[in-house]
Amino acid sequence: MSKNLVGNHIRKLRFNHHEMTQQQLADKVGVTRQTIVALEKGNYSPSLELAFRIALAFGLPLEEVFFYGDHPKE
Amino acid sequence: MSKNLVGNHIRKLRFNHHEMTQQQLADKVGVTRQTIVALEKGNYSPSLELAFRIALAFGLPLEEVFFYGDHPKE
DNA sequence: TTTGAATGTAAAATAAACTTGACATGATGT
DNA sequence: ACATCATGTCAAGTTTATTTTACATTCAAA
Numbered sequence: 001m002s003k004n005l006v007g008n009h010i011r012k013l014r015f016n017h018h019e020m021t022q023q024q025l026a027d028k029v030g031v032t033r034q035t036i037v038a039l040e041k042g043n044y045s046p047s048l049e050l051a052f053r054i055a056l057a058f059g060l061p062l063e064e065v066f067f068y069g070d071h072p073k074e
Numbered sequence: 075m076s077k078n079l080v081g082n083h084i085r086k087l088r089f090n091h092h093e094m095t096q097q098q099l100a101d102k103v104g105v106t107r108q109t110i111v112a113l114e115k116g117n118y119s120p121s122l123e124l125a126f127r128i129a130l131a132f133g134l135p136l137e138e139v140f141f142y143g144d145h146p147k148e
Numbered sequence: 149t150t151t152g153a154a155t156g157t158a159a160a161a162t163a164a165a166c167t168t169g170a171c172a173t174g175a176t177g178t
Numbered sequence: 179a180c181a182t183c184a185t186g187t188c189a190a191g192t193t194t195a196t197t198t199t200a201c202a203t204t205c206a207a208a
Contacts (some may be wrong), residue, residue, distance in 0.1 A: 006123050021184065032167055034129035038184070044165060047194080049080050051122045052142035063136055095154065109157070109196055116205060121164080149208100164195070168196075173186075178179100 001017070006045035008066045013058050029053040081131045084110070087132050103127040120144035 014020045020074045022040075031050060039046055039054075045066075046054070055062040088094045096114075100107045105124060113120055113128075119140075120128070129136040 004123070006126065023184080034168085034187095037197090038079070038166085041186090045122045047165065048119045048125045048140060049078075049142075050165085051125075052080065056142070057123050059163055061137060066122060068123075097154080106153090106197055108157095111181085112196085121195070124195090146172090151206100151208080154204085157201085159200095160198085162195105162197070165193080167192070168190085170189095171187085174184090176181100176183085177183085178181080 004042055004045055006068055007042065007070065008064055010054065010065065011040045013060070013065065016056060025054070025057060027040060028057045078116055078119055080142055081116065081144065082113060084128065084139065085114045087134070087139065092132060098129060099128070102131045103135055 010025075014022070014025060020028075022033050022036045026036045029050065030053065035046075035050075038044060047052075051062055051066055055065045058065060084099075088099060094102075094125070096107050096110045101108045103124065104127065109120075114120060117118075119125075125136055125140055129139045132139060
């Protein structure tokens with residue numbers, strides 16, 4: 001229950017821009033691969049701190065990686 | 075231990091722009107007052123979802139309310 | 149001087165994020 | 179055929195966010 005209202009572009013970014021594996025991203029931001037899997041699947045939304053680190057890993061502002069609602073920022 | 079690396083401008087925003095009480099903000103974003111207190115004190119960083127809701131309550135982009143590191147965005 | 153708002157603080161409980169470890173699958177290459 | 183790498187999944191455990199309850203303080207208003 002209790003829908004997750006936060007979405008993200010992690011998977012897309014990982015492939016398109018950065019050719020990164022789940023494990024590599026996980027290492028880069030300091031979590032386990034399972035966490036990345038869960039986030040890509042939309043199981044839950046990360047802590048704000050982790051969100052910042054992931055955005056940083058992609059060199060993007062947080063709001064270009066994560067969005068609120070079903071509003072993929074364009 | 076384990077420093078919190080995420081900072082915010084909640085208190086400032088609450089006073090300056092919006093004349094909002096802790097309770098009002100809490101209600102508006104759907105948490106308890108204690109949560110707001112803890113965030114203002116920097117006890118921990120919120121979930122990404124809550125961060126989005128708070129930013130929304132102020133009508134600001136997330137990164138103008140929360141910042142990573144000791145970098146109050148300008 | 150009492151009453152009521154706004155805030156600070158703090159402990160115990162629940163929920164959500166995150167870890168650890170393990171096993172399964174499909175693809176790729178040898 | 180075997181090995182490896184990237185991914186998916188699942189259960190149990192730890193840590194962190196959030197709630198609930200409760201009490202103390204300051205200040206302004208009646």
